[in-house]
Amino acid sequence: MSDLIRVMYVEDEPDIRAVAKLALEVVGGMTVSLCERGNLAVSQAERFLPQMILLDVMMPGMDGPSTLKALREHPQLHKVPVAFMTAKVQAHEIERFKSLGAVGVIPKPFDPMTLAQQVKDLWRLTEEES
Amino acid sequence: MNLNEQLQAIQDEYLKKLPGILDQISVLARELQQTAPNRDRLITLGQELHKLAGSAGTFGLTVLSERAAELNQNLDSILSSKAAEGGPGNEALQLKDALDSLSLFAKTGPSPNANLPLGAGATPATINKLLLDQIWLLEGEPQLGATLMAHLESFNFSARLFTRLSELASAFAEEQPQILLLDLSSEDENPSTDYVSQCQFFQNTSSRVIFISSKGDFAARLEAASLGAQAYFVKPLDVPKLINRIEQVVANMHAPAEKVLIIDDDEMLAQYYQQVLIGAGMQAEILARPEKVISVLESNTPDVILMDLQMPGISGQNLAAVIRQYARWVGLPIVYLSAEHDPHLQLLALKQGADDFLVKPITNEHLVTVVKSKVARSRQLIDLMTKDSLTSLLKHAAIKDALRRELGLARRKKEELCVAMMDIDHFKQVNDQFGHAMGDEVIASVATLLRMRLRRTDVLGRYGGEEFVVIMCNCGSNEAFKVLDDFRQRFQELKFSVEGKVFSATISIGIAPIKPTMEIDADMLLVAADKALYQAKSQGRNRVILQKAETAAN
Numbered sequence: 078m079s080d081l082i083r084v085m086y087v088e089d090e091p092d093i094r095a096v097a098k099l100a101l102e103v104v105g106g107m108t109v110s111l112c113e114r115g116n117l118a119v120s121q122a123e124r125f126l127p128q129m130i131l132l133d134v135m136m137p138g139m140d141g142p143s144t145l146k147a148l149r150e151h152p153q154l155h156k157v158p159v160a161f162m163t164a165k166v167q168a169h170e171i172e173r174f175k176s177l178g179a180v181g182v183i184p185k186p187f188d189p190m191t192l193a194q195q196v197k198d199l200w201r202l203t204e205e206e207s
Numbered sequence: 208m209n210l211n212e213q214l215q216a217i218q219d220e221y222l223k224k225l226p227g228i229l230d231q232i233s234v235l236a237r238e239l240q241q242t243a244p245n246r247d248r249l250i251t252l253g254q255e256l257h258k259l260a261g262s263a264g265t266f267g268l269t270v271l272s273e274r275a276a277e278l279n280q281n282l283d284s285i286l287s288s289k290a291a292e293g294g295p296g297n298e299a300l301q302l303k304d305a306l307d308s309l310s311l312f313a314k315t316g317p318s319p320n321a322n323l324p325l326g327a328g329a330t331p332a333t334i335n336k337l338l339l340d341q342i343w344l345l346e347g348e349p350q351l352g353a354t355l356m357a358h359l360e361s362f363n364f365s366a367r368l369f370t371r372l373s374e375l376a377s378a379f380a381e382e383q384p385q386i387l388l389l390d391l392s393s394e395d396e397n398p399s400t401d402y403v404s405q406c407q408f409f410q411n412t413s414s415r416v417i418f419i420s421s422k423g424d425f426a427a428r429l430e431a432a433s434l435g436a437q438a439y440f441v442k443p444l445d446v447p448k449l450i451n452r453i454e455q456v457v458a459n460m461h462a463p464a465e466k467v468l469i470i471d472d473d474e475m476l477a478q479y480y481q482q483v484l485i486g487a488g489m490q491a492e493i494l495a496r497p498e499k500v501i502s503v504l505e506s507n508t509p510d511v512i513l514m515d516l517q518m519p520g521i522s523g524q525n526l527a528a529v530i531r532q533y534a535r536w537v538g539l540p541i542v543y544l545s546a547e548h549d550p551h552l553q554l555l556a557l558k559q560g561a562d563d564f565l566v567k568p569i570t571n572e573h574l575v576t577v578v579k580s581k582v583a584r585s586r587q588l589i590d591l592m593t594k595d596s597l598t599s600l601l602k603h604a605a606i607k608d609a610l611r612r613e614l615g616l617a618r619r620k621k622e623e624l625c626v627a628m629m630d631i632d633h634f635k636q637v638n639d640q641f642g643h644a645m646g647d648e649v650i651a652s653v654a655t656l657l658r659m660r661l662r663r664t665d666v667l668g669r670y671g672g673e674e675f676v677v678i679m680c681n682c683g684s685n686e687a688f689k690v691l692d693d694f695r696q697r698f699q700e701l702k703f704s705v706e707g708k709v710f711s712a713t714i715s716i717g718i719a720p721i722k723p724t725m726e727i728d729a730d731m732l733l734v735a736a737d738k739a740l741y742q743a744k745s746q747g748r749n750r751v752i753l754q755k756a757e758t759a760a761n
Contacts, residue, residue, distance in 0.1 A: 079486075079487055079488060080413070080488055082464070082488035083485070083488070090258065090262055092217055092218075092220055092221040092224070092262065092266070093261070093262050093265060095217045095220075096214065096217050096218075096265055096266070099210065099213055099214060099217070103210045103213070104210070106461070126482060126485055126486065128486065128488075135254055135257055135258060162261075163257075163261065164257045164258070164260040164261035164276060164279075185260070185261030185262070185264065185265060186260070186261055186262070186263065186264020186265040186266075186269075186272050187264075187265055188265075189214060189265070
């Protein structure tokens with residue numbers, strides 16, 4: 078099993094981006110590539126080649142679910158596990174996200190001290206399944 | 208800036224923007240009241256609340272976050288219940304007051320109960336604890352347990368003591384430390400003990416395991432190895448060696464990614480290998496033009512070269528031979544990657560100074576494993592060559608080389624730099640009174656404490672006997688003084704014990720700072736630091752003396 082190092086985070090709120098990057102890099106020891114818009118995510122992921130992608134659900138323009146769809150259609154990126162990060166949602170929405178192909182949902186607000194562990198746990202889950 | 212300060216800075220930015228966000232929500236709410244209820248507006252409002260719920264909580268505004276989430280859910284249920292009837296009804300209007308009250312929650316500021324270090328509830332101590340490397344110790348003997356805990360804590364590990372394996376195992380289900388330090392001797396007394404089943408809980412986790420045992424025989428060591436032990440210590444314990452080993456294991460966990468240089472004229476294939484290696488967490492660069500290899504080695508300093516055997520105009524063997532002409536790259540691992548199946552030709556290629564031969568096609572796993580193990584081995588060898596065995600700090604010659612390099616770098620980047628020289632006070636007396644083994648322990652403790660207290664970018668060396676050199680890059684003199692004086696005080700507080708006698712030691716430190724504009728070479732700088740150290744000694748020892756920058760140059 079390989080370690081999770083390269084993570085891409087797509088999120089439109091700059092402060093949340095900054096805090097998540099800090100949490101994943103400093104606490105979690107990962108390398109994080111940030112992306113502020115869904116429509117830029119695919120080309121950025123092509124270059125960065127993340128092991129896992131985190132998507133905000135509600136973004137102006139291309140939202141999280143549509144970004145996921147675009148990633149799924151990409152020949153090199155379709156296998157990269159994707160998790161949504163979103164404020165408290167109802168159970169049926171979590172089911173909907175999973176049916177779109179997301180490996181899980183990380184709830185917001187997140188605690189910067191434990192975010193990296195949550196992400197790694199999801200990653201481990203996908204590694205075990207594959 | 209440490210993590211907490213960085214988080215604080217981001218939080219401050221957010222708090223500045225928050226009034227604007229709340230105003231926007233109020234405006235949306237007011238419009239809802241004044242105009243006919245409008246579905247699109249309600250959806251926009253819901254989205255704003257959703258975002259607020261997510262971000263406010265992350266910055267410690269728990270109450271505001273919860274209120275926003277609640278209001279968003281109310282809004283959702285209004286939307287879904289009224290959707291069929293063509294628009295929301297009066298309930299929407301009741302939301303308005305609730306929405307206006309949001310700003311009240313915001314004014315209360317970050318909640319002290321927030322489970323976030325930013326909140327007032329978290330003290331610097333708890334934050335630091337989160338950043339320290341976590342060690343769990345299983346030790347059934349109360350006395351040894353207490354001694355080890357004291358040592359671990361004085362070396363800045365966050366340590367937790369367990370006396371029974373079963374308790375440790377159940378805590379492990381909740382949370383995993385970086386290091387498990389397990390003494391299974393007390394479990395030994397029970398003849399039915401089955402380690403293999405008892406130790407299942409940490410198999411395949413990222414925690415590293417070190418065993419302590421009363422048995423030192425081959426069978427016991429083999430069993431520990433099969434359970435994934437990274438190290439094995441036999442009682443009675445050599446505590447400094449144990450701490451040193453823990454440090455090494457932790458350092459390995461934090462080791463930088465392996466840097467690979469791929470030399471191949473087949474661009475597609477090179478890019479494929481690059482992706483495979485990056486996917487395994489390494490850094491990989493491609494060089495398509497072999498004649499540039501030396502300058503690329505200088506700038507990239509890879510850990511390993513992966514090269515094709517046949518390239519247009521140049522063979523891999525000859526390229527390897529050129530690389531080996533440079534003394535600096537004699538130890539750099541070179542691995543061929545080629546479709547050459549003839550064992551005779553493969554051997555011939557290896558004779559020219561390469562380390563391994565991989566035959567294409569190769570599975571990704573094979574490639575990754577070979578590259579990783581070559582790098583690990585070569586890093587170990589480099590450590591052995593350049594590092595002092597007692598302290599794992601750079602040896603005399605290596606620290607001088609490092610100083611020359613860092614000095615050049617500081618000048619190019621126009622950064623300040625400080626060099627400190629330090630010497631344990633009255634070290635001869637420590638040796639005479641408590642023996643050489645104890646002297647070694649004191650020396651090793653200086654090294655470990657330095658690693659704990661200084662930044663990872665600082666370069667540390669053992670200059671000779673009880674003398675140390677520290678290079679603090681991009682660091683002004685005041686900052687260096689603060690850090691080293693803090694180190695000096697902490698060192699003085701360390702307690703050493705030998706045969707029931709407890710003693711402590713002190714250290715004197717001289718610092719020579721330079722400004723990027725100063726014309727000074729490494730030797731002069733060391734002399735300046737040594738002068739400052741001499742002053743510290745002659746003024747009564749156990750102190751830090753800062754040489755003025757101008758004086759250092761003269």
